[in-house]
Amino acid sequence: MSRKSYMQAINEALAQEMERDPTVVVFGEDNVGGTGSPGEIDAWGGVMGVTKGLYGKFPNQILDTPISESAFIGAAAGAACSGLRPVAELMFVDFMGVCFDQIFNQAAKFRYMFGGKARTPMVIRTMYGAGIRAASQHSQALYPIFTHIPGLKVVIPSNPYDAKGLLIASIRDDDPVIFFENKVLYAIEGEVPDEPYTIPLGEAEIVREGEDVTIVAIGRMVSMAEQAAASLADDGIEVEIVDPRTLSPLDEDTIYESVENTGRLVVVDEAYPRCSMASDISALVAQNCFEHLKAAPKMVTAPHTPPPFSGSLEDLYVPDPEKVANAVRETVGQGVAS
Amino acid sequence: MSEAKALTKLGMPKWGLSMTEGTVVQWLVEEGAELNNGDEVVEVESEKINNAVETPAPGVLRRRVAKEGDVLPVGALLGVIADASVPDEEIDAYVEEFQANFVPEEEEAGGPEPQTVEVGGKRIQYLKVGEGEGTPLLLLHGFGGDTNIWIFNQEALAEGGRTVYAVDLPGHGGSTKDVGEGDLASLVGTVAGFMDEMGIEKAHLFGHSMGGAVAASFAIRHPERVQSLSLIASAGLGEEINGEYIEGFIAANRRKEMKNVLGLLFANPDLVNRQLVNDVIRFKRLDGVDEALRKIADNLFPSGRQADVPDLAGVEVPMLVVWGREDKIVPVSHSENAPANARVEVLDETGHMPQMEAAGQTNRLIGEFLDSQEG
Amino acid sequence: MTESEVAGARERHEELDKGALLDAYRTMRTIRDFEERLHTEFATGEIPGFVHLYAGEEAIAAGFMAHLDGDDYVASTHRGHGHSIAKGCDVKGMMFEIYGKDAGICRGKGGSMHIADLDKGMLGANGIVGGGPPLVCGVGLSAKVRGTDQVAVSFTGDGGANQGTVFESMNLASAWDLPVIFVIENNGYAEATAQAFSSKGIDIAKRADGFSMPGVVVDGHDFFAVHEAAGEAIRRARQGGGPSLIECKVNRYYGHFEGDAQTYRGENEVENVRKEKDCLMLFRQRVTSAGLLDEAELDKIDEEVKNLIDEAVREAKEAPEPSPENLTTDVYVSY
Known part of the structure; x- marks a missing residue:
């Protein structure tokens, strides 16, 4: 056990799975970062350096790709059907527009269309999230779109420990998995075992226990919820934070159990508000926990607006602990007296 | 320094390598209680498990310094044990001096590692x-x-x-x-x-x-x-x-x-x-x-x-x-x-x-x- | 005789000995009868959904598959029945599937446009034009990483040839030196739009040069021409020589899909091709005139195939529908 960053945890998961299973193959734009160049071959290790160093250990299991997302994401699907466990990197999830067909018409549907005969064990790692002034085409949180598609699994770790365990579980999973990495989280550190381990897909984590309000927070928003919870505790409001960890499958039971206990729900989701995880979870809770609710579910999300460039605007754009705390206070202050 | 011997610190224990702080759950005895070796004085929750802190020495629990619900670093002052004869002023002075000078141990500073x-x-x-x-x-x-x-x-x-x-x-x-x-x-x-x-x-x-x-x-x-x-x-x-x-x-x-x-x-x-x-x-x-x-x-x-x-x-x-x-x-x-x-x-x-x-x-x-x- | 023996070539036939010729003929005949029968049956209204027929293009599927083993892979198009039959998919299973029955090769969940059998190396007909080429790049990568001599072939139409995925895939296959063959079946029409317009009528094979791979044009009506060109490209791929592009110029006998009135086609266009270039006719003439096979052997295959298709249609009509609980199964391996 030692402290590792979210990025190191992901790198270690990839390395350990490539070591364990020679059919685990990693590719994407600049994943080696320098193939065919006159200088250093393993120069980049991905645009953020997540795969840095893997080439040295596994030269036959990691490849650079041309900037052709349709081709190499589709290649991941084809490879998965023919004996590999590919881990393809779609650099920024915003780029899904150019390869969405290969994900949702091909990989996601093989098993159903082929009458249950296909297995498509592939992982697409992709970065999401605002906060680094990357503007509208490099900052979105598009996981609801993938969650919408039957046949895909959607995984979104909020911390280094989960990142490693969920990535290993995703690689070993026999269905296509979209693995969302928040670019702002890469540097955060936590305790991560050195040995390989798995976290089951479809199991939420209760990050903090509390009796008054349930916060369901996704990805980086978990830390916003934790900060809000600390300040709310000073005011005597105890929140319970549920981190779903995987959006498809979604651990509905854990969310319902928590809401049945607290009677109040705030969902914190960095994505756009319409057709989002926030709206989905709110609707599920309204349908399934109505008699336990003391107030209407609240959503804290980005506005229905593309991510802005200017820091002064972007800082307003992403949900922050204050907005979360305000939403919690509002829900505590409204509705049926408890 | 006979007075110093008569005063015993009841401190936040360190249970295990990773423990850096503990939560005071509940005092198990009242101020003024007579304590014998092995008597449990206060229940503390570490990140691993709840447990009772025993008195480090026989005497009277003269002060319950920590409040229930306090989260305190390892080594922090929970209470003071002393003979009944020690004047209150001396206890107060001890607490004041301790709190003024106490510096929590750096996280994982020099302890044994696996x-x-x-x-x-x-x-x-x-x-x-x-x-x-x-x-x-x-x-x-x-x-x-x-x-x-x-x-x-x-x-x-x-x-x-x-x-x-x-x-x-x-x-x-x-x-x-x-x-x-x-x-x-x-x-x-x-x-x-x-x-x-x-x-x-x-x-x-x-x-x-x-x-x-x-x-x-x-x-x-x-x-x-x-x-x-x-x-x-x-x-x-x-x-x-x-x-x-x-x-x-x-x-x-x-x-x-x-x-x-x-x-x-x-x-x-x-x-x-x-x-x-x-x-x-x-x-x-x-x-x-x-x-x-x-x-x-x-x-x-x-x-x-x-x-x-x-x-x-x-x-x-x-x-x-x-x-x-x-x-x-x-x-x-x-x-x-x-x-x-x-x-x-x-x-x-x-x-x-x-x-x-x-x-x-x-x-x-x-x-x-x-x-x-x-x- | 088992069903699979009736269906056609599953063995690799790099040399065209007698067995290979019989297999090739059986494959083409099975495809032709399958498609013509669907054309007839579709008109009765009993077949649901979209059906795109391969009739007229049989020599391409038969010519390529003759070089493939069971563990080689093929990605097809929406016009996929021919590739599926030639790659060894069960003919009755396919017919059941097209009728949407539970005993279908995809349990009635895929239909005509998604016929697939991964165990046979059939990665699927594909409802998305240009959907297949990226997939075969993955198969090629898999073969390379695992150190096998497997190859993968993608079939795309002249319409699909203008999809970005096809360009991207040819480039990726070239960059990665993959054992992949891109086959363009140029039947002159992307749906109703002529290739003369949509690609300026160029030889699509010329595009190979832009991706640093060999590109050839062959007559898609001529089984022997296809077989030769396919053999060369597939051998090269197996030996680590990288990808190739082969454009097969051909005609389709029916519309883009069943129900297409084909008013965009020229007068007697199809009739003339049927008379002059029909692949089965050309094949029969060549093998009998060269004394390789006799008429009786071929007639016997015609008879067997006819019976098989009759049986397949009769059974498919009578076969049970999928049960309601199948609606939500087979979405995930585990969920």
Whole structure:
């Protein structure tokens, strides 16, 4: 056990799975970062350096790709059907527009269309999230779109420990998995075992226990919820934070159990508000926990607006602990007296 | 400085390597209460488990400095114990001076870290605490446990110049998940190999639960390497064992299931906190753990019975047997099966984990047991 | 005779010995009868959904598959029946599938446009034009990483040839040196739009040069021409020589899909091709005139295939529908 960053945890998961299973193959734009160049071959290790160093250990299991997302994401699907466990990197999830067909018409549907005969064990790692002034085409949180598609699994770790365990579980999973990495989280550190381990897909984590309000927070928003919870505790409001960890499958039971206990729900989701995880979870809770609710579910999300460039605007754009705390206070202050 | 001696600090304890702070749950005695050695004064929740802090010295609890609900760093002042004759002003001055000068220890500053050693080509993790010339102590955890089960004991036992090793058995903690044959003999072999690697000729062996069966079996095979044998809620003294616990532990993968399973370990199941459950779940998710536990359980506890009950009759080393009266895993009646030369202690209101649930008492019993051999 | 023996070539036939010729003929005849029968049956209204027929293009499927083993892979198009039959998919299973029945090769969940059998190396007909080429790049990568001599072939139409995925895939296959063959079946029409317009009528094979791979044009009506060109490209791929592009110029006998009135086609366009270039006719003439096979052997195959298709249609009509609980199964391996 030692402290590792979210990025190191992901790198270690990839390395350990490539070591364990020679059919685990990693590719994407600049994943080696320098193939065919006159200088250093393993120069980049991905645009953020997540795969840095893997080439040295596994030269036959990691490849650079041309900037052709349709081709190499589709290649991941084809490879998965023919004996590999590919881990393809779609650099920024915003780029899904150019390869969405290969994900949702091909990989996601093989098993159903082929009458249950296909297995498509592939992982697409992709970065999401605002906060680094990357503007509208490099900052979105598009996981609801993938969650919408039957046949895909959607995984979104909020911390280094989960990142490693969920990535290993995703690689070993026999269905296509979209693995969302928040670019702002890469540097955060936590305790991560050195040995390989798995976290089951479809199991939420209760990050903090509390009796008054349930916060369901996704990805980086978990830390916003934790900060809000600390300040709310000073005011005597105890929140319970549920981190779903995987959006498809979604651990509905854990969310319902928590809401049945607290009677109040705030969902914190960095994505756009319409057709989002926030709206989905709110609707599920309204349908399934109505008699336990003391107030209407609240959503804290980005506005229905593309991510802005200017820091002064972007800082307003992403949900922050204050907005979360305000939403919690509002829900505590409204509705049926408890 | 006779006044200084008359004042004793009741501090936030450090239970285990990772503990940096604790929460004051509840005062167990009122200000002004007379305290004798071993009396529990305040309940503290560490990240691992709740436990009671015992008075470090006899006297009167003159101040309850910490408030219930306070989260305080290790070493912080919880209360002050002094003779009734010490004036209040002196107590106040002591508190004031302490609070003005107290600097919490830096996180993980210089404490012992787990280390690893290759035993028969396989990684074994251990934690060494204390330095001493005498025969070292070797602590062996039970099924599903690791060195953390000794967090309330290892430092206490090391006080006064003893070297105390706690070992993660194969399949457990930070050790290899390759358990080989996964039977008692292979576990005994690992312990022997560990002692060889560490240059330990002879040790005081301590075994909890399954670790007790390992220790006992070791003593039968290698009596010359055992200075004394302490068996805590030990397996190996009878056939019964709670098969539901063993199977439940292997099967549980969700927090709620595991909390219920771990609750069986204690007379008071409320002692099991989130972090303990989390740690066990995290251990169980490591590659190879399920298979390792399965193999060991199939060998040692097939069909919910203990397969291998070593005959301790011929073992002549000094022996201590400690049991919790409310043990729900291995029945306390097995304490009656200890050889005649053993000192047997049964602790009230204690379950399968006396070294945690009645840490102070257990530490004292062990201390006396060791002192009696030296004396 | 088992069903699979009736269906056609499953063995690799690099040399055209007698067995290979019989297999090739059986494959082409099975495809032709399958498609013509569907054309008739579709008109009765009993076949649901979209059906795109391969009739007229049989020599391409037969010519390529003759070089492939069971563990080589093929990605097809929406016009996929021919590739599926030639790659060894069960003919009755396919017919059941097209009728949407539970015993279908995809349990009635895929239909005509998604016929697939991964165990046979059939990665699927594909409802997305240009959907297949990226997939075969993955198969090629898999073969390369695992150190096998497997190859993968993608079939794309002249319409699909203008999809970005096809360009991207040819480039990727070239960059990665993959054992992949891109086959363009240029039947002159992307749906109703002529290739003369949509690609300026160029030889699509010329595009190979832009991706640093060999590109050839062959007559898609001529089994022997296809077989030769396919053999060369597939051998090269197996030996690590990288990808190739082969454009097969051909005609389709029916519309883009069944129900297409084909008013965009020239007068007697199809009739003339049928008379002059029909692949079965050309094949029969060539093998009998060269004394390689006799008429009786071929007639016997015609008879067997006819019976097989009759049986397949009769059974498919009578076969049970999928049960309601199948609606939500087979979405995930585990969920």
